[in-house]
Amino acid sequence: MSQYLSQLSGLSTFLIILACGAHLFFFLVLWIWSRRDLKGIASSLDDFTRGLKHRSLLDSTGHLSDQIEAFLADVNETLDPKANAVDRKILSERVHILDEKRRYLNSHFFETCYNICRTMIEAYPLAGVLGTILAMGAALQLNVGSETSSTISSIVSHFGDAIWSTFAGLAAAILLMFINSALETSFMGLVENRHHVRDTVVRAKRELALAAGGDKPE
Numbered sequence: 001m002s003q004y005l006s007q008l009s010g011l012s013t014f015l016i017i018l019a020c021g022a023h024l025f026f027f028l029v030l031w032i033w034s035r036r037d038l039k040g041i042a043s044s045l046d047d048f049t050r051g052l053k054h055r056s057l058l059d060s061t062g063h064l065s066d067q068i069e070a071f072l073a074d075v076n077e078t079l080d081p082k083a084n085a086v087d088r089k090i091l092s093e094r095v096h097i098l099d100e101k102r103r104y105l106n107s108h109f110f111e112t113c114y115n116i117c118r119t120m121i122e123a124y125p126l127a128g129v130l131g132t133i134l135a136m137g138a139a140l141q142l143n144v145g146s147e148t149s150s151t152i153s154s155i156v157s158h159f160g161d162a163i164w165s166t167f168a169g170l171a172a173a174i175l176l177m178f179i180n181s182a183l184e185t186s187f188m189g190l191v192e193n194r195h196h197v198r199d200t201v202v203r204a205k206r207e208l209a210l211a212a213g214g215d216k217p218e
Helices: 001-048 064-079 085-093 095-099 108-142 148-215
Strands: none
Touching: 001 064, 001 108, 001 148, 064 085, 064 148, 108 148
């Protein structure tokens, strides 16, 4: 048992670094995922609003979230009863665009994955402390029944593993907290964009359906 504890305590620092690398990779995957979904939403809304008389024109270098909000503002303005009837007719003819490739609006899986990545950052300091405890436990197990001086020598010899394990856990947590703070605004913006798009899609289909029904001859 003491041998396994000693081996595990020696590997604790490496395992923390390995887990941190995997964590960084998952953040990269989430970032690519969010960019793809933002581009999908922006592309659909661009096709939906193309040709409107009063269409927002944003710089191509602008953030995708800003472009999406501008497109949604154009749609909501056009859905106003006092809006240009020609624009409303254009949207009515293109309403099928909102029903195509709507998988990017399914946000539950993305939000779950991001929540796991964000929450598990808190586990790294605990993993560092656990590595320290393992190192101390291994030292004590190796010297059960030994003299006090021998036990102290063994603890000192395992002290390096304990320190590096704690350092790795704290350093990984600090690094991942910084990465999360840099990406959180973008990820939460995607979630908000999805909610706004859902609400706008529901309103657009309802308003345009009512308008089409009202235009039918009796």
